[in-house]
Amino acid sequence: MSGSIQATLERVIWTALTTRQAHLGQGDALARRYLADVAPFAALADETPAAYQALHALLQPHEQVALLSQDELSLIDALQATRLGLLHRMVATRAAEAGSDRGSGSDAALDMIRLGHADTDEMLELVQKTKPGPFGKRTPEMGNYIGMRDGGRLIAMAGERMRIDGYVEISAVCVDENWRGKGLAGRLIQILRGEIERRGETPFLHVFSENRSAISLYERLGFEVCGTFVLTRVGRAESGSAGA
Structure with missing residues (x-):
């Protein structure tokens, strides 16, 4: 598998939400998500406390989104996570x-x-x-x-x-x-x-x-x-x- 393909798709959710599918999502330069009735996926520009705070602001109480990452997430205290499993691309x-x-x-x-x-x-x-x-x-x-x-x-x-x-x-x-x-x-x-x-x-x-x-x-x-x-x-x- 070409390394260039892997690199291109590594941040596919963020890329989609900031380019061709931006009209189907919401957020800012730190965190973005698809609209709730479109898809449950979200992504961060970088895994920083500020980005997690921005993601928190996009969520309603009791609402959840799904993130893809290379490793386990290190969340801020205002968020909680449930590991769903490993995905192959x-x-x-x-x-x-x-x-x-x-x-x-x-x-x-x-x-x-x-x-x-x-x-x-x-x-x-x-x-x-x-x-x-x-x-x-x-x-x-x-x-x-x-x-x-x-x-x-x-x-x-x-x-x-x-x-x-x-x-x-x-x-x-x-x-x-x-x-x-x-x-x-x-x-x-x-x-x-x-x-x-x-x-x-x-x-x-x-x-x-x-x-x-x-x-x-x-x-x-x-x-x-x-x-x-x-x-x-x-x-x-x-x-x-x-x-x-």
């Missing part, structure tokens, strides 16, 4: 293995559809059932979303989330439990990957390090691990508690 670096993105029989005949504002309720329902990761009412505004239907019902989807110059994250990859194991996730990822690459950009994604089945799928689809990060949920400290 994977980047598309080579072609998919033959057959890794194909269904079979009638499954292969399912057509890809474009998803938009009118599909939001169905998208939220599918996310609630399948738990692919954070997804809010305005998350589809972050990029292009596609899916598949069976009998008019949304059974699979995937879309674009964080965007910076040259790179686009693939996210919200989910399939109804009755349709898993049929190659739908791989097909949707490859469709998005093709569209992203035709725009001259490189796809990447995030996956929990313990999710071996998903990692294996992404490797077959030509993605390679380019970094591992700590995912931490941060909120205002409750009265009488200290930062973790």
Whole structure:
């Protein structure tokens, strides 16, 4: 994996929130976050007490955001943290293995559809059932979303989330439990990957390090691990508690 790719994506949340997706966030030169109904992620310009104070000011009581970091966070007392786990960042670096993105029989005949504002309720329902990761009412505004239907019902989807110059994250990859194991996730990822690459950009994604089945799928689809990060949920400290 190229060191330049790792360096470019190392601060992807901050970069997205200060460039191509600034309109979907709020904050200042020290701390920024996505709007609550868009995504739960936030980032700091630098890990300093002043930046943490700025992040604190962006949070409502009992509200939490997620931060990516190389190491465990050193918070100020006004904040508290919950470590959620390790995330691998994977980047598309080579072609998919033959057959890794194909269904079979009638499954292969399912057509890809474009998803938009009118599909939001169905998208939220599918996310609630399948738990692919954070997804809010305005998350589809972050990029292009596609899916598949069976009998008019949304059974699979995937879309674009964080965007910076040259790179686009693939996210919200989910399939109804009755349709898993049929190659739908791989097909949707490859469709998005093709569209992203035709725009001259490189796809990447995030996956929990313990999710071996998903990692294996992404490797077959030509993605390679380019970094591992700590995912931490941060909120205002409750009265009488200290930062973790």
